[in-house]
Amino acid sequence: xxxxxxxxxxxxxxxxxxxxxxxxxxxxxxxxxxxxxxxxxxxxxxxxxxxxxxxxxxxxxxxxxxxxxxxxxxxxxxxxxxxxxxxxxxxxxxxxxxxxxxxxxxxxxxxxxxxxxxxxxxxxxxxxxxxxxxxxxxxxxxxxxxxxxxxxxxxxxxxxxxxxxxxxxxxxxxxxxxxxxxxxx
Numbered sequence: 001x002x003x004x005x006x007x008x009x010x011x012x013x014x015x016x017x018x019x020x021x022x023x024x025x026x027x028x029x030x031x032x033x034x035x036x037x038x039x040x041x042x043x044x045x046x047x048x049x050x051x052x053x054x055x056x057x058x059x060x061x062x063x064x065x066x067x068x069x070x071x072x073x074x075x076x077x078x079x080x081x082x083x084x085x086x087x088x089x090x091x092x093x094x095x096x097x098x099x100x101x102x103x104x105x106x107x108x109x110x111x112x113x114x115x116x117x118x119x120x121x122x123x124x125x126x127x128x129x130x131x132x133x134x135x136x137x138x139x140x141x142x143x144x145x146x147x148x149x150x151x152x153x154x155x156x157x158x159x160x161x162x163x164x165x166x167x168x169x170x171x172x173x174x175x176x177x178x179x180x181x182x183x184x185x
Contacts, residue, residue: 003067004067004070004071005053005055005063005066005067005068005069005070006066007070008047008050008051008052009050009051009052009070009073009074009077010049010050011046011049011050011051011077012029012077012081014029014030014081015027015028015029015077015080015081016028016029017046017051017073017077019044019045019046022037023037023038023039023040023042023044024036024037024038025037025038025044025073025076027073027076027077027079027080028080029077029079029080029081029141030080030081031079031080031081031082031083031141032079032080032141033080034076034079034080034141034142036069036072036073036076038053038069038073039065039069041055041056041062041065042054042055042062042065042066042069043055043056044069044073051073051077053066053069053070053073054066075143075144078143079140079141079142079143080141083139083140083141084139084140084141084142084143084146085137085138085139086137086138086139086146086147086150086169087135087136087137087138087169087170088135088136088137088138088150088153088154088167088168088169088170089133089134089135089167089168089169089170089172090106090108090133090134090135090136090157090166090167091133091159091164091165091166091167091168092108092109092157092165092166094107094109095107095108095109095133095134095157095165096128096134097126097128097134097135097136098126098128099124099125099126099136102117102118102119102120102122102123102124103115103116103117103118104116104117104118104124104126104136104153106153106156106157108156108157108167109157114156116152116153116156118138118149119145119149121140121141121142121145122138122139122140122142122145122146122149123138123139123140124136124137124138125137125139135170136153136167138150150169153167154166154167154168159174161174161175161176161177162176162177162179164176
């Protein structure tokens with residue numbers, strides 16, 4: 001079942017991993033430091049330049065936890081070495097975005113502007129080029145936090161299927177519906 005959990009995590013040269021006695025994994029790299037509590041049943045070991053997660057039995061729960069924590073630790077290693085970047089595109093007439101001091105101001109066609117305070121772990125930038133849709137760029141080392149913030153921003157104006165207006169990821173494909181006139185002949 002857990003084919004992902006069995007794979008070792010290769011450590012880049014500039015990343016170090018420390019496993020505490022209470023199964024807290026700390027990953028340090030050039031971009032920062034991240035921590036993750038690992039379930040007591042899953043053993044985290046460093047074998048040379050690799051991190052290996054092992055499970056005590058072949059129970060379904062242990063297989064699931066091994067794959068989960070392997071993915072979480074791998075995301076931490078990639079985050080502190082390379083970082084993550086998400087780009088959101090705002091599509092709609094008059095829709096705007098500006099970012100100053102980690103506060104994102106969005107004008108999404110409502111009667112008021114929306115101000116969203118972004119945590120200091122994530123850097124936010126708004127790109128407004130003439131002739132193109134406004135883009136919000138999120139960068140950080142924590143993949144989970146980045147995804148949560150992107151989901152929150154997307155929930156402010158969901159993409160509607162008729163005209164395609166709303167907030168979406170760059171290069172995201174949205175299924176479009178035909179509308180009323182398609183059924184008439």
